[in-house]
Amino acid sequence: MNEFKAGVCINYISIVIRLSTSFFMTPFVIEKLGMDEYGLFMLSNVIISWLTLTDFGLAPCIGKYVSTYQAKQELDKQAHFLGQCCLLFLLLGFITLIAGLVCYCYLDAIFPKLTPDQLDTLEVLYLLTLSNLALSFPLRPLTSIAGAYLKFTIPGIVNLATSILNAGLTILLLYLGYKAIALTVLSVSLAVAGMIWGVYYSVKILGARLRFSKPDIPLYKEMFGFSFWVFLNQIMDLFYWKAGTPIVTSLAGASAATIFTLGVSFSYNFITASTSISCVFAPKIMHMVALGSTPHQLTELMIKVGRMQLAVLSIILLGFITFGQSFLTLWVGDTVGSDVSTVYIGALCVLIPLVIPLTQNTGLAILQALSIHKGRAIILFYTSITGVIIGYILTSFWGPLGMFIGTAISLFIGQNFLINRYYAKRAKLEIASYFRQTYFPITPIALVALLLGYATMSMLDLTSWLHFIIAAVIYGSLLALAIFFFYLNKEEKDHFLAPIRKIIRI
Numbered sequence: 001m002n003e004f005k006a007g008v009c010i011n012y013i014s015i016v017i018r019l020s021t022s023f024f025m026t027p028f029v030i031e032k033l034g035m036d037e038y039g040l041f042m043l044s045n046v047i048i049s050w051l052t053l054t055d056f057g058l059a060p061c062i063g064k065y066v067s068t069y070q071a072k073q074e075l076d077k078q079a080h081f082l083g084q085c086c087l088l089f090l091l092l093g094f095i096t097l098i099a100g101l102v103c104y105c106y107l108d109a110i111f112p113k114l115t116p117d118q119l120d121t122l123e124v125l126y127l128l129t130l131s132n133l134a135l136s137f138p139l140r141p142l143t144s145i146a147g148a149y150l151k152f153t154i155p156g157i158v159n160l161a162t163s164i165l166n167a168g169l170t171i172l173l174l175y176l177g178y179k180a181i182a183l184t185v186l187s188v189s190l191a192v193a194g195m196i197w198g199v200y201y202s203v204k205i206l207g208a209r210l211r212f213s214k215p216d217i218p219l220y221k222e223m224f225g226f227s228f229w230v231f232l233n234q235i236m237d238l239f240y241w242k243a244g245t246p247i248v249t250s251l252a253g254a255s256a257a258t259i260f261t262l263g264v265s266f267s268y269n270f271i272t273a274s275t276s277i278s279c280v281f282a283p284k285i286m287h288m289v290a291l292g293s294t295p296h297q298l299t300e301l302m303i304k305v306g307r308m309q310l311a312v313l314s315i316i317l318l319g320f321i322t323f324g325q326s327f328l329t330l331w332v333g334d335t336v337g338s339d340v341s342t343v344y345i346g347a348l349c350v351l352i353p354l355v356i357p358l359t360q361n362t363g364l365a366i367l368q369a370l371s372i373h374k375g376r377a378i379i380l381f382y383t384s385i386t387g388v389i390i391g392y393i394l395t396s397f398w399g400p401l402g403m404f405i406g407t408a409i410s411l412f413i414g415q416n417f418l419i420n421r422y423y424a425k426r427a428k429l430e431i432a433s434y435f436r437q438t439y440f441p442i443t444p445i446a447l448v449a450l451l452l453g454y455a456t457m458s459m460l461d462l463t464s465w466l467h468f469i470i471a472a473v474i475y476g477s478l479l480a481l482a483i484f485f486f487y488l489n490k491e492e493k494d495h496f497l498a499p500i501r502k503i504i505r506i
Contacts, residue, residue: 057231093137143198322453383414
């Protein structure tokens with residue numbers, strides 16, 4: 001259990017540092033790169049993310065299998081499995097490289113709104129990130145098993161140190177006058193170093209063994225039978241979060257991509273704050289299912305994790321609703337001007353419907369462990385396509401805001417309504433009990449906080465960072481105390497206080 005607590009604590013420290021660096025660096029990076037080049041910098045990463053689909057959902061499959069082997073102590077089967085995965089991913093990496101080079105040849109046709117100089121920059125960024133992706137494939141089986149071994153502390157510390165190093169070197173490069181290409185080279189270099197370390201940690205520290213033999217076709221069929229539905233889920237995620245940027249760029253240009261990226265970036269932080277808790281419970285869920293846990297026991301775990309997630313997400317969301325417009329004006333107002341309102345409204349369009357699915361993301365791990373995740377994938381696949389179609393149509397009229405609205409409609413229909421019906425009908429989870437114990441107790445607190453926030457903002461003129469920080473800290477602290485005393489139970493309070501008590505003892 002110490003690894004679980006350490007994993008959550010390290011993840012939260014990582015979140016604070018990531019948010020802090022994002023806060024200070026984003027306006028600085030946009031200023032140094034300019035609106036257009038920043039949009040291209042973000043676009044290149046989005047395009048490459050579509051090529052990650054060539055793993056066909058097998059990466060989560062590795063975690064499931066290794067967790068099961070570890071729970072049952074079937075180490076010989078695990079060694080055979082990892083050897084087969086390395087061979088398979090080597091082939092997939094080659095396929096990815098070929099597919100990426102084909103896409104490279106058509107970048108000018110995909111993005112007709114880009115100028116020749118912008119297209120040249122995008123092509124270089126694209127080739128750099130493609131090389132990193134292709135190299136990562138054969139190493140991926142060994143760099144993704146630490147969680148299956150229930151080891152979170154050392155990987156978390158290394159990832160944290162890498163993030164800090166990346167932020168520091170990024171600032172240095174921009175001060176020296178380098179642009180997006182140099183930042184991409186830095187990112188690729190750190191990623192390669194991280195992969196090498198991940199292989200060393202898995203083999204030398206965790207003692208993971210590999211046994212190579214001729215291709216095990218029955219095993220591949222079994223893996224692809226599981227991973228297909230994960231693959232469909234990955235497509236859905238890309239439709240939700242990665243389709244908007246190329247669509248907006250194609251229809252409205254590189255600067256519009258910056259506006260859309262800024263709005264969507266808040267959802268990434270929101271998701272990170274949620275998954276920092278749930279991700280360390282995924283291997284435990286695999287173990288519970290492997291040992292025959294009942295739907296009631298799985299629901300109780302979902303409620304436990306969901307309440308902790310909601311306590312954190314409520315503070316973030318209510319704070320953003322209250323102070324978001326002022327924050328964005330101070331943060332990037334000098335760079336994006338009147339488009340601050342579009343970023344704020346767009347961010348709210350995405351954040352509000354995200355709350356429920358983000359407090360239920362242990363549900364996905366439960367469905368995967370029960371091997372009934374295909375229904376969820378089908379539901380969200382179709383609703384995400386619907387969101388992209390609606391967003392594309394609306395973007396033609398309203399620019400980036402249209403894509404935000406399309407995403408919001410898709411999230412409400414798919415992840416808020418249909419998925420909860422699936423949890424209840426197919427996985428037999430007690431969803432009514434989940435909402436009673438998770439959302440009902442916090443609703444009065446949220447309503448009072450919104451009313452007080454609205455009244456506060458009507459009386460204040462937050463035109464300086466000092467005034468904004470004082471108001472936001474007071475509001476956030478009062479909200480955190482209200483949630484702590486009137487929402488959390490004793491066990492949850494102890495969970496959040498444990499790291500503080502350890503620091504005090506030290």
